[in-house]
Structures are given as structure tokens and as C-alpha cells.
Amino acid sequence: MNPLPLVAVAGSPNAGKSALFNALTGARQKVGNYPGVTVERHSGRLTLADGRPVELVDLPGAYSLEPASPDEAVTRDVLLGRQKGERQPDALVIVLDASNLDNHLRFALQLIELGLPTIIALNMVDLAKRDGLELDSKRLADELGVPVIETVAVRRRGIAELQAAVDDMLSAPFCGVHEHVKSDLIHLQRRAREIATAAVVSETPVRRWTHRLDAVLLHPVLGPIILAAIMFVMFQAVFAWSQVPVDWISSAVAWTSGQAATALPPGLLRSMVVDGAIAGVGAVITFLPQILILFFFILLLEGTGYMVRAAFLMDRVMHGVGLSGRAFIPLLSSFACAVPGIMATRTIDDPKDRLTTILVAPLMTCSARLPVYTLIIAAFIPNTRVAWGVGLQGLVMFGLYVTGIAGALLAALVLRRGVLKGSGGGFMMELPKYQWPPLKDLVIGILTRVQIFLKRAGTIILGTTIILWALASMPQAAPGQKQSDVSIAGKIGTAIEVVVKPIGFNHDISMALLPAMAAREVAVSSIATVYSIDSADEQSGATRLEDKLRHRWSLATALAFLAWFVFAPQCISTIAVTRRETNGWKWPLFMVTYLFALAYLAAGATYWIAVAAGL
Amino acid sequence: MNAPFQPEMTGLDRLKVGTRARVASVNWAALDEGEACRLRHFGFDEGVTVEPLHLGPFGRDPIAIRVGRMTVAIRRRHAGAIRVIPLKQ
Numbered sequence: 001m002n003p004l005p006l007v008a009v010a011g012s013p014n015a016g017k018s019a020l021f022n023a024l025t026g027a028r029q030k031v032g033n034y035p036g037v038t039v040e041r042h043s044g045r046l047t048l049a050d051g052r053p054v055e056l057v058d059l060p061g062a063y064s065l066e067p068a069s070p071d072e073a074v075t076r077d078v079l080l081g082r083q084k085g086e087r088q089p090d091a092l093v094i095v096l097d098a099s100n101l102d103n104h105l106r107f108a109l110q111l112i113e114l115g116l117p118t119i120i121a122l123n124m125v126d127l128a129k130r131d132g133l134e135l136d137s138k139r140l141a142d143e144l145g146v147p148v149i150e151t152v153a154v155r156r157r158g159i160a161e162l163q164a165a166v167d168d169m170l171s172a173p174f175c176g177v178h179e180h181v182k183s184d185l186i187h188l189q190r191r192a193r194e195i196a197t198a199a200v201v202s203e204t205p206v207r208r209w210t211h212r213l214d215a216v217l218l219h220p221v222l223g224p225i226i227l228a229a230i231m232f233v234m235f236q237a238v239f240a241w242s243q244v245p246v247d248w249i250s251s252a253v254a255w256t257s258g259q260a261a262t263a264l265p266p267g268l269l270r271s272m273v274v275d276g277a278i279a280g281v282g283a284v285i286t287f288l289p290q291i292l293i294l295f296f297f298i299l300l301l302e303g304t305g306y307m308v309r310a311a312f313l314m315d316r317v318m319h320g321v322g323l324s325g326r327a328f329i330p331l332l333s334s335f336a337c338a339v340p341g342i343m344a345t346r347t348i349d350d351p352k353d354r355l356t357t358i359l360v361a362p363l364m365t366c367s368a369r370l371p372v373y374t375l376i377i378a379a380f381i382p383n384t385r386v387a388w389g390v391g392l393q394g395l396v397m398f399g400l401y402v403t404g405i406a407g408a409l410l411a412a413l414v415l416r417r418g419v420l421k422g423s424g425g426g427f428m429m430e431l432p433k434y435q436w437p438p439l440k441d442l443v444i445g446i447l448t449r450v451q452i453f454l455k456r457a458g459t460i461i462l463g464t465t466i467i468l469w470a471l472a473s474m475p476q477a478a479p480g481q482k483q484s485d486v487s488i489a490g491k492i493g494t495a496i497e498v499v500v501k502p503i504g505f506n507h508d509i510s511m512a513l514l515p516a517m518a519a520r521e522v523a524v525s526s527i528a529t530v531y532s533i534d535s536a537d538e539q540s541g542a543t544r545l546e547d548k549l550r551h552r553w554s555l556a557t558a559l560a561f562l563a564w565f566v567f568a569p570q571c572i573s574t575i576a577v578t579r580r581e582t583n584g585w586k587w588p589l590f591m592v593t594y595l596f597a598l599a600y601l602a603a604g605a606t607y608w609i610a611v612a613a614g615l
Numbered sequence: 616m617n618a619p620f621q622p623e624m625t626g627l628d629r630l631k632v633g634t635r636a637r638v639a640s641v642n643w644a645a646l647d648e649g650e651a652c653r654l655r656h657f658g659f660d661e662g663v664t665v666e667p668l669h670l671g672p673f674g675r676d677p678i679a680i681r682v683g684r685m686t687v688a689i690r691r692r693h694a695g696a697i698r699v700i701p702l703k704q
Contacts, residue, residue: 063656068649102683103658133684189660210686211668218669218679312688316673325677325688350649426693427677428653431686 004055005170006087007046010075010111011095012104013061014305014432016123018042020095020153021058022441024163031448034085039074039346041086048167057089065110070346079114091117091169093162098135098150099128099433101199105192112146117169120148121162126155127433131208134201143195154438210305210433217306223313230306234297235401236394238370242289249289253282272469275532280465280525285454290374291367292446295336299445303437307332308429315427321409322416324348324427327357331408334364335401336449338574341366342581352420356412358581359591362574363408363567365401368520372565373400375524379546380558404566407598419590464515465525472511472533483533503600504560504607508552513570520570556610563606567599623701627665628678628694635666636699645696657687659697 009024011017022029025044034041042058059078060071067073074083081088094111096104112118122137141148147165151158217223257278264270301307307329315325326348334341341361348354365373377393384392471489478486493511500510508530516523524545531548549558569575569592578588630636638661643651659665659682668686669679676691 063653066652068652068656100683100685103656103685131684186660189655189658214669214679214686220670220672220675224672308688312669312677312679313672315688315690316671316676319676319690320673426650426653426690428650428657428689428693429687430657431679431688 003087004045004053005090006055006057007091007093007166007170008057008059008078008089009093009095010059010079011061011123012063012097012100012107014430015061015095015097015100015104016153017061017095018058019438019441020093020121020123020151020159020162021056022438022444023153023156023159025056029444029448034074034083039071040343046163046166048163048170050167052167054166054170057086062107064107079111079116089116091119091166093119093121093166095121095123095153097128098122098125099131099133101135102193102196105196106188108144109188109192109195112144117172118146119162119165119169120144120146121151121153121158122148123151123153124433124435125150126152126157127435131433132202136199136201140195140199143198154435154441213434214309214431217309218312223309227310227313230301232398234294235398236390237297238290238293238397240394241293245289246286249286250282253278253286257282268473271473271533272466275473275529276466276469277462279528279532280469280522281458281462282525282528286371288450288454290370291336292450294367294370295446295449296442298333298336299442300437301332302329303435303441305432305434308431311427311429312431317409319427321413322353322420323357323360323412324350324353326427326429327353330357331361331364334361334366337366337368338362338364338571339577342574342577345581350426352416355582355587356415356420358578359415359587359594360408360411362569362571362591362595363404363411365404365566366520366571368571369565371521371524373397373562375527375545375549376558376562379549380553380555400562400566403563407567407602411594411598461522461525464522465529468515468526469529469533472530489530500600500603503564503604504554504557504611505564505603506553506557509557509561516570517572520565523565523570555615556607559610559615560603560607564599564603567595567602569595569599624698625701626695627667627680627697627699628691630665630667630699630701632667632670634701635664636701638663638665639698639700642696642698646693650693654689654693654697658682658685664702665697665699 009017009021021042021044024046029042029044031040031042039060044056044058046054046056048054057078059075062072062075064072065076065079067076077083078086078089079092092111092114094108096108108120120140122135122140125135125137128135137148137150147169149158149162149165151162153159217226257274260278261270261274264273301310310332311325311328313325314328318325318327327345330341330344330348332341333344338361341364342358345354345357345361348357374397377396381393381396386392386395468489471492472483472487474487476486477483483490489511490507492514493507496513497505497507497510500513505513508527511530512523512526515526527549528545531545553561575588575592578591579585582588624639625636627636627638638659640661641654641659646654663682666681667678668681671677674691677688678691678694679686679688680694
């Protein structure tokens with residue numbers, strides 16, 4: 001069978017390439033990786049009017065065919081048919097930002113020189129018009145010698161026309177690709193400006209909206225205040241908005257657990273399903289709403305163009321500890337998960353900047369820590385109000401995030417003075433226009449994350465909880481003995497306990513630390529599993545996990561446990577992605593060592609201080 | 616660089632916010648290859664009109680600069696490599 005025709009979508013960053021790709025393919029997308037490099041490959045399927053399918057691949061954003069980053073190198077190599085794991089595209093859709101023609105045209109001219117069948121999508125024509133820029137797309141097509149379709153990807157305008165043009169292009173005979181003709185950049189830039197000038201019908205002052213918003217959002221005093229406020233609202237919302245759906249999910253889990261308990265005969269199987277699978281996975285999916293809300297904010301900030309402004313505001317501070325403002329985005333994404341955060345460091349050009357960012361990224365409080373934090377906070381911190389709209393629990397959570405951030409900045413500073421000494425890299429970024437991201441793109445982004453999370457809950461987390469259940473249930477305790485003392489897990493926990501006892505960790509925590517390496521949130525399900533097995537003989541399976549914790553842990557232990565999780569590299573995926581991104585074991589091992597050392601010290605200090613304070 | 620002495624010529628880093636200026640020369644040698652490449656991609660070139668729009672809140676660094684219809688942020692140090700002649704307002 002012949003492979004489907006492959007059409008590549010290329011363009012400069014901020015040209016609305018992804019929105020156009022989403023509009024053309026819908027939610028049926030595949031995200032993979034190019035072999036050997038750490039650049040994501042987004043592909044999807046487009047169905048033409050007559051039902052023929054076409055494979056569409058969204059190339060990484062690039063400013064030119066002379067790469068300044070690994071992403072740009074992939075774009076060049078795919079287009080020249082040199083990229084491993086990708087055939088040469090049969091045709092090309094170039095996305096141009098209509099209001100940024102003179103700049104984006106240079107890249108388009110380079111691409112047209114390749115000789116692939118090409119269509120230009122002149123995107124965001126509405127924004128250009130709003131900015132007082134009227135373009136003659138016919139004239140542009142004449143100058144460039146390729147079809148030009150006006151589109152507004154976020155409103156799906158021009159998408160049908162673009163599909164029809166792709167159809168025409170694929171039906172026409174095609175005579176092979178030229179060698180990459182390397183016209184010199186200056187010449188191309190001048191030609192681009194000529195064409196842009198020719199295509200402009202009328203032009204009045206630019207970017208009024210963006211300009212007005214920037215005057216406030218990038219204001220030297222207001223800007224940082226607004227940024228802090230946005231961050232604060234974001235983390236308060238993670239708590240406040242999630243309460244109701246979290247309650248729904250917990251009651252659904254409790255109901256399932258009850259149904260399973262009555263349906264199954266008492267014995268090992270019932271124990272495995274109820275105490276292992278349902279208790280473990282249930283404890284974790286309860287946190288889905290919070291993860292959703294966090295991702296919603298991150299995607300919204302990214303989609304509106306505010307994320308880059310945040311990088312601008314923070315660059316000097318980041319520079320002070322040897323990072324660049326560009327590190328702000330990967331680090332902020334690490335609040336959701338360090339894995340995509342570390343992958344996002346690819347946009348940092350300077351290798352030492354990038355390595356430092358990777359090494360401190362796990363200190364940003366990822367969403368997998370949320371279940372742990374939420375559980376401990378709900379159990380030990382009273383739900384009182386500190387001020388209007390500010391709860392004590394939210395405040396403690398905010399404090400944990402701040403501690404992580406402070407730890408990351410401090411670690412970066414030390415790393416930059418020590419093992420990663422060297423000149424700081426630069427900070428050069430385009431500040432795109434503000435725009436309201438289409439709901440559809442937000443939904444696609446969130447759904448992809450939910451899928452990943454549920455997949456983890458269904459595989460790694462389910463697997464680990466069942467293994468833990470087995471380790472915790474066997475061998476069976478004789479009457480009068482406590483199950484968690486006899487079991488294999490208990491024995492392992494006892495060995496770990498020797499090391500962590502000085503920092504206030506009890507036997508249950510020691511048992512949870514090992515499986516939590518698989519994924520941090522497993523700590524919660526592990527504790528849930530251990531307690532529900534133990535309580536099976538006490539006939540109190542219905543008590544909430546928070547209440548059980550309150551009976552068994554001291555406040556000092558709980559606080560030490562929180563401090564541990566701020567720093568501990570409790571996640572194999574993070575270690576694996578670090579290995580992949582740094583091409584070796586040296587840096588991941590370094591990362592694990594320094595983070596465990598920090599976690600131990602922080603938990604210890606917290607415990608000792610809390611005990612001294614009489615908590 | 617042996618440009619004739621021009622009293623009004625200054626570094627882009629010293630230009631006041633809101634002052635439009637024409638790029639007279641770029642000292643590419645003061646930048647490393649990647650930085651030079653990026654600046655070129657952003658369209659910094661002799662003869663282009665630029666205008667500083669915003670300064671970073673801490674140490675007035677980085678600087679947001681309008682180049683053509685694009686706004687880009689670069690560090691003060693890099694802006695210093697770009698020599699400009701302010702335009703009459």
C-alpha cells in the first residue's frame with residue numbers, strides 16, 4: 001500500500017501554525033518524537049473533500065533554514081528529506097502572520113526555493129486588519145509564484161479553501177525537489193521587504209491593542225504585581241474550583257469500592273480489588289480536577305501570549321541566578337509536570353543555561369505533588385480563613401510552591417557558580433500579539449494531558465499499587481499481629497526507616513517512599529493501600545484517609561513529609577527524561593544525588609524545628 | 616569600524632523609550648554566532664527603523680523593541696551592539 005501523501009506545515013513561531021494545524025486536523029492527532037533528537041513530532045490526518053486521507057505534520061516553528069536551535073534543525077532536515085524517521089514531505093503549507101509579513105516572508109522565500117509544491121496560508125488577516133494593515137493577497141501570490149489563501153485559523157476561516165488548495169496541489173504532477181539553494185540572508189530579507197511593501201494596500205499605526213495592554217502588563221511597577229497576582233489566583237483556583245468535582249469523584253470511588261466489596265467474596269481477591277486497585281487508583285484520580293485547572297491556566301497563559309511577557313518581566317531576576325527569562329516558561333510548565341518542562345528547555349540556546357534549567361526544574365512543584373500536599377494539608381492544617389478570600393490551607397500550599405521556587409533559584413545560583421560556571425547566554429524573544437486562544441485549542445491541549453494522566457493512573461499507578469498491595473498483604477499476619485509489621489513491604493520499610501527516622505519519618509512513610517519513585521502521587525495511594533489493609537481487620541475501612549493520618553502522624557512528621565516532597569526527586573520519568581535530554585547518566589545521577597541530599601536536610605530541619613517548637 | 620564621527624549616533628541601549636531611530640550599524644563581532652543569527656532573523660539590519668517600547672522592571676533590562684511590525688525583547692548588552700541614529704520626532 002502506498003503511504004498517505006505527507007503535507008508539512010511550516011512557519012515562524014507565533015504565526016498561528018498550531019492553531020491552523022488544529023483547525024485542519026481536529027482532535028485526531030498523534031504526538032511522538034523524532035528518533036535521536038528530543039523534538040516532538042505532531043501529526044494528524046486531514047480528509048479531503050473526496051474522502052482521500054492526507055497525513056499532516058506540524059513542523060517545529062523556525063525563523064529560517066539556518067538553524068539556531070535543535071527544533072529549527074529538525075524543520076530544515078525534514079524539508080530536505082534528511083530527517084531520520086520522516087519521509088520527505090510531498091507538499092508544503094507555509095503559515096505566515098499577515099501582520100508580520102516582511103519578517104516571515106524571508107523564511108517563506110527560502111522555503112519556496114526548495115521547489116516543493118507550496119501553498120501560503122496568510123494567517124491572522126483579521127488581526128492585521130484590526131491593526132490597520134490591509135493586504136493584497138493576489139498581488140502576494142503573483143510576486144511569490146505560489147497560491148496564497150487568507151485564513152483566520154482560530155475562527156476556522158479560510159480552512160475549507162485551504163483544504164481545496166491542498167487537494168489541487170496534490171493532484172498536480174510534481175517533478176522533484178531542488179537542492180537547497182542557499183540565497184544569502186541579507187538578499188532574501190531585502191526581497192522579502194520589497195514583496196511585503198508591494199502587497200500592502202494600506203497601513204496605519206500598529207498593534208493598538210497589544211500596545212495598550214503591554215503598557216499595563218509590562219509596566220515596571222504594575223507588571224510584576226499583576227504577574228504575582230495571576231500566579232496567586234492560579235494556585236488559589238486550583239484549590240477553590242476543584243472542591244466540588246473532587247467531592248464527586250471521591251464519592252464515586254467510595255461507591256465503587258462499596259459495590260466491589262459486596263459483590264466479591266471476602267478473601268485475597270476482594271482485598272486486591274478493594275484495598276489495592278480501587279483504593280490506590282481512586283486516591284490518585286481524585287486529583288484530576290486540580291491538574292486540569294492548573295493545565296487550563298498554563299495553556300491559557302501560553303495561548304494569550306502572556307507567558308512570553310512573564311519571561312520578559314522575570315528575565316533580569318532569572319539572569320541574576322544565571323538563568324535566562326526563557327527558562328521561566330519551562331520552569332512554569334514544570335508546575336504541571338517536570339517532564340514537559342524539561343523537554344521545553346530545548347528552546348534555550350545556551351547549553352549551560354539549558355542544563356541548569358533542567359537540573360532545577362524538578363524543584364518546581366509539579367502537579368503530581370498536589371495529591372500529596374492536598375492530603376497532608378487537608379489532614380493537618382485547619383481550614384480557617386486568614387483574610388478575606390484567603391484560606392490558611394491555600395496559604396500553606398502557596399508557601400510550599402514558594403519554597404520550591406526559592407530552592408530552584410538558589411540551586412541555579414550555586415550550580416552556575418560551581419559545576420556549570422560560564423558566561424550567561426542571551427535572551428532574545430519575539431513578543432507576539434495578544435489574542436484569545438480558541439476554546440477548541442485549549443480543550444485539545446487539556447484532553448491530551450488528561451489522557452496522559454489517566455494512562456499513568458491506569459498503568460504505572462495501578463501496577464505499582466497492586467505490587468505494593470501484594471508486598472503489603474503477604475505474608476498474612478497471624479491474629480494479634482499488625483499486618484504492616486509482618487509483610488514484605490513492612491520489612492523493606494523497616495530498612496528504609498533506619499535512614500529516615502532521624503528526620504521524623506515513621507514506618508508507613510518509609511514504606512511509601514519506594515513506590516513513590518514510580519510517580520510521586522503514588523505516595524498517596526501507597527499510604528491509602530497500607531492503611532486500608534491494616535484497617536481491614538479493625539473494621540474501620542470507611543474512615544477517611546485524612547482522619548487515619550491525623551491519628552498516626554504527629555504534626556512535625558507531617559510538615560517534614562511536606563518538606564521532603566518539595567525537594568525529593570521522587571519520579572522515575574523525570575530522571576529518564578533528564579537522561580534523554582542530557583545524553584547520558586552523568587547529569588541525572590548528579591540531579592538525583594543533590595536533590596535527595598536537599599530533601600533530607602529540608603525534612604530534617606523542618607522536623608527538628610517543629611519538635612523544638614513543641615508541635 | 617571606521618564610521619565617520621556622528622554626534623547623534625548612540626547605542627540602542629541608551630535610546631529613550633518611545634524614541635524612534637534608524638539602525639546605522641550592527642557590531643556583529645560583539646555577538647556570538649547564535650545571537651547574531653537571531654538578531655538577523657528578527658530583522659535587525661542597517662537602515663531599519665527601531666523603537667524601544669518597554670524596559671524590564673529590574674535593572675531596566677531586557678528591552679522590548681519594535682522592529683518593523685514585530686516586537687522583540689533583547690538584553691541591554693546586545694542592544695548596545697546596535698548603533699542607531701535617532702529620528703526627528
